[in-house]
Amino acid sequence: MLLSTKPKFDSSNLSKAHFCSAHFCSAQYGSSDALALAEIAKEQQGLLVIVVADTPEAHRLKQEIQFFSKQDFNILSLPDWETLPYDLFSPHQDIVSNRLLTLYQLPGTTKGILIVPINTLIQRLAPSQYLQLHSLVLSNGDKLDPIQMRQKLTSAGYRNVEQVMEHGEFAMRGSLLDVFPMGCPTPFRIDFLDDEIDSIRTFNPDDQRTAEKVSDIQLLPAREFPMDESGINCFRQNWRSDFDSSDKNSLYHQVSRGETPAGIEYYLPFFHTQLETLFDYLPKDSVFYLSSQLNEKADLFWEEINERYEQRRYDLSRPILEPKSIFLTVPEIFAAFKQWPRVEVKEKHKVSLIEATACPEIEVNHR
Numbered sequence: 001m002l003l004s005t006k007p008k009f010d011s012s013n014l015s016k017a018h019f020c021s022a023h024f025c026s027a028q029y030g031s032s033d034a035l036a037l038a039e040i041a042k043e044q045q046g047l048l049v050i051v052v053a054d055t056p057e058a059h060r061l062k063q064e065i066q067f068f069s070k071q072d073f074n075i076l077s078l079p080d081w082e083t084l085p086y087d088l089f090s091p092h093q094d095i096v097s098n099r100l101l102t103l104y105q106l107p108g109t110t111k112g113i114l115i116v117p118i119n120t121l122i123q124r125l126a127p128s129q130y131l132q133l134h135s136l137v138l139s140n141g142d143k144l145d146p147i148q149m150r151q152k153l154t155s156a157g158y159r160n161v162e163q164v165m166e167h168g169e170f171a172m173r174g175s176l177l178d179v180f181p182m183g184c185p186t187p188f189r190i191d192f193l194d195d196e197i198d199s200i201r202t203f204n205p206d207d208q209r210t211a212e213k214v215s216d217i218q219l220l221p222a223r224e225f226p227m228d229e230s231g232i233n234c235f236r237q238n239w240r241s242d243f244d245s246s247d248k249n250s251l252y253h254q255v256s257r258g259e260t261p262a263g264i265e266y267y268l269p270f271f272h273t274q275l276e277t278l279f280d281y282l283p284k285d286s287v288f289y290l291s292s293q294l295n296e297k298a299d300l301f302w303e304e305i306n307e308r309y310e311q312r313r314y315d316l317s318r319p320i321l322e323p324k325s326i327f328l329t330v331p332e333i334f335a336a337f338k339q340w341p342r343v344e345v346k347e348k349h350k351v352s353l354i355e356a357t358a359c360p361e362i363e364v365n366h367r
Contacts, residue, residue, distance in 0.1 A: 033345075034064030037289060040343075041065075041073055041113050046285035047106075049340075050115045053297045055080055058115045065113060074112035076102045078278065080120045081265065085308040085327075086320050088263040093182075093222075097167040100220045101183030104131045106281040116278065118294050119301045122327050124275040126224045126268065134226065138190065139216035142197045146177060153179065155229075157222030157260070165205050168222035180205070182220040225271035227260060238270040243319045251318065269325045277328060279336050288342035298330045 041048045052058050062077055069075070079098050081091040106114065107128060134156055138144070153170050154160065158179065161169045164187050170179040180187035186202045189210055200217060201210040225231060235255050239245060245252045254261050269275055305323050312320050328336075 031064045031068075034061055035068050037061070037113070038065050038068035040287075040289070041069065041111075044111070044287055046111065046287060047109050047283050048113045048289060049282065049286050050113060050289045050291070051121060051294060052115065052117055052291045053293045054119070055082075055117050057291065058117050062115050065115075074105075074109065076105060076109065076112060076114045078102045078114065078116045078120050080117055081123075083263075083265075085305045085323075086263075086266050086312045090260075090262045090265060093167040096223065097182040097184075100131065100224065103128070103281055104135065104183065104220055107283065109283060114282075118297050118333075121278055122298065122301060122333060124268070124277055124326055124328065125281070126272055127274065127276050128281050130226065130272065131220065134221040136219040137216055138197060138200065138219065140197055140200060143195055144192075144197060145195050146172065146175070146192050149177065153219075153222075154258075155227060156219070157225075157227050159222075163208070178203070179219070181217060182222055184217070186211075188214070188217050223260070224265065225268055227258065231271050232256060232258070234273065235267070235270045242321075244316075247317060249317070266326060267321060269321060277336070279339075286340060288337060288340050290337065290342055290344045292345040295330070295334070298333060302327070302330060 037048065037050060050061060052061060058077060058079075062075055065075055077098070079095050082095060083089050083091055102114070103125065136152070136156075150160070150170070150172055158168055158170045161171050164171050164178040164180050167180050167182050167184075169187075170177065172178075175192045177190040177192065178187060179190065187205055189201050189203045190197055191199045191201075200214050202212055202214065203210045226234075232255060236245075236252065239252045239255075243252070244250075247253075251261055251264065251267065255264070302323075305327060309320065309323050312318075
């Protein structure tokens with residue numbers, strides 16, 4: 001939708017958005033919300049967290065803000081798993097890669113934008129300390145036993161394959177180690193000289209040809225839960241306290257063998273002593289922008305959660321956790337919002353963040 005007047009940002013509303021506990025504005029026309037948010041992010045000395053109703057709106061805002069901002073700051077996004085609650089499928093590795101990279105970057109982000117759908121915000125997360133402790137930086141000249149490196153990658157959740165094609169995979173052939181780290185756009189080929197890293201290069205996973213040389217790489221864990229000895233022991237202990245472990249084909253025995261069954265993400269509380277939320281990852285000077293219809297979308301998502309839980313809870317071969325251990329309730333979400341400075345969009349509110357109106361109907365003569 002085009003704007004019929006030249007966009008003009010209301011600086012008085014910007015001040016209110018910064019320093020008031022809450023500020024209300026009306027829904028914007030077309031892309032004017034993206035323009036207004038880009039202007040707020042330029043002036044805001046901190047992270048602007050944009051909470052939207054669904055994933056399509058998140059994609060739209062990210063593309064439009066990138067256009068208006070001209071890359072003046074980082075625009076992060078935390079994607080949804082794109083699975084149904086209690087699904088028997090695991091999220092795609094590329095989605096997990098994007099999530100882990102965003103979560104790793106968030107605590108140190110001093111300026112920029114984070115766009116997150118309300119459904120994603122409802123999910124509880126692994127502790128931020130988990131990502132910090134399980135990350136590894138490899139540089140040229142580092143002393144490292146290739147065999148120990150393979151064990152570290154396996155413990156971090158990486159899969160040993162014959163040929164690396166996607167995130168979270170690694171392959172070892174003689175003195176060469178191929179690995180596709182989470183959060184990286186390309187895989188890397190590490191050449192060892194005895195127990196020393198001789199070179200690190202990117203390579204194309206399609207034709208396996210090496211490209212440019214790099215000095216170092218950062219390895220994030222391949223999953224949002226640990227699969228090392230301590231992580232497996234934590235899972236086993238929590239499972240035994242809640243469920244029966246006698247079934248030899250149960251998830252309990254699969255995880256005990258070091259396997260990662262599909263859908264294991266919905267047992268995240270079993271792998272950690274305590275979970276956190278996205279609010280725990282955010283810098284203290286963050287400001288929220290709450291899109292319209294969040295309450296309605298959150299209620300619909302919880303209806304879906306409860307419906308799926310009721311369908312699956314009677315399967316004794318695969319018992320599931322109660323929803324509140326995996327998801328934040330709607331009252332908890334909106335109570336957490338009140339702890340932060342925020343702008344809330346109200347459909348029928350009179351105040352607007354930007355002076356813009358819808359373009360009038362135009363008749364076109366097709367002759």
